[in-house]
Amino acid sequence: MPELLDIGERAIISRLMGRLDPDGIRMLGDDCAILEMGDYYLLLTTDMITRATHMPEGAKPQDIGWYAAAINLSDIAAMGGEPLGMLFALGLPIDTASEWLDALYSGIQECCDQYNAPILGGDTKENSNLTISGVAVGRVPKGHILRRSGAKPGDILAMTGSLGRGLLWERNKSDAEKLLRVEPRVEQGITLARSGAVSSCIDISDGLSTCLHLMSKASQIGFEVEESVLPMVPGLDAEEKELAIHWGGDFELLFTVRPEMADKLFSSMPGITRIGRVTSDISVTIENNGTSQPLEDLGYEHFGEEGKA
Ligand SMILES: [Mg+2]
Structure with a gap:
């Protein structure tokens, strides 16, 4: 019988998805x-972090x-949602210092305050591997919802911010704050929606x-990415820029724009960059100096051996 390490995170998710209620959860995927x-x-969304997978040595609570x-x-x-609130379930080792827990909660509170997401509740239990499971609740007007599907050939591919934040931390492990102080693009998501x-x-x-x-899978289209215009955080060398295309931990928004509305959007919204276009071929390619080659899916996958990146 295969173990979780053999099948990987995405295969595990697709096995579990078969059990979800198709009426209650319309936007599966x-x-x-x-x-x-x-x-x-x-x-409604939930994401869990644990000491083993997401908390670098020396990270402040x-x-x-x-x-x-x-x-x-x-x-x-x-x-494209507006946050309504959050819940947190904590699994804590029995020897956790109470000051540590206070500091952890002050970080949670700080982020929730910044994005107008009141803490609505949660749970705590004893657990040998420190685990924090968050649930976020939000809402979006029906006509504004943004999904992974809906891109059409000819649309423009764009993103907020820049790539390489997660990688930069990996290369400078002394400063965990660079990785952990992620800025969720809530305001930009609402503006885009x-x-x-x-x-x-x-x-x-x-x-x-x-x-x-x-x-590409969700919209049944393909992408042509232009490597030379990809926005990168400062301080990456050529090899790191290549790696940053596959590295996780950036949490920017990646989106497609209807071509007839693109000029207006790009001139009115700071901090977004055109990085390519949508094609009718269901493939992902990256173009540099006039040559185009397939861009493989090499991003992070939990349960893999060090992910795949
Ligand atoms: Mg996501």
Whole structure:
């Protein structure tokens, strides 16, 4: 019988998805589950971090708390949602210092305050591996919802911010704050959703290449990415820039824009970059100096041996 290490995170998710309620969770495969709520969709998402997988040596509890809240809010942002609140379930080793827990909660609170997501409740239990499981709830007007599907050939591919934040931390392990103080693009997600110009959207949690492949599958289209225009954080060398295309931990929004509305969106919204276009071929390619080659899905996958990146 195969073990989880053999089959990987995405295969595990697809086995579990067969058990979900097809009526209650209409947007299966998107960043959040949704429920109908009058003129709105209610957005629901959960993301868990553990000492073993997400808490670098030396990380401050405030930064870990911030991260646990931020990565959940990023999924609300990916669907154009406005946060309504969060819940946290904590699994804590019995020898956890109470000051440590206070500091963790102050980081959670700081992030929730910044993004107007009140803490609504949670649970705590004893657990040998420190575990924080967040749930974020949001809402989006029905006509504004952003999904991974909906991109059409001819649409423009774009993203917020820059790539390489997660990688930069990996290369400078002394500063965990760089990795953990993720800024979920909630405000930008709402602006993109309201613009009416965006045909699909995802957050880049597991690396650009993986997210492009997920959107390609969801929208049944392909992408041509232009390598020379990819926005990168300062301080990366040529090899690191290449790696940053596959590295996780950036949490920017990756989205497609209807061409007739693109100029207006790009001139009115700072901090977004055109990085390519949508094609009718269901493939993902990257172009540099006039040559185009396949961009493989090499992003992070849990349960893999060190992920795949
Ligand atoms: Mg996501």
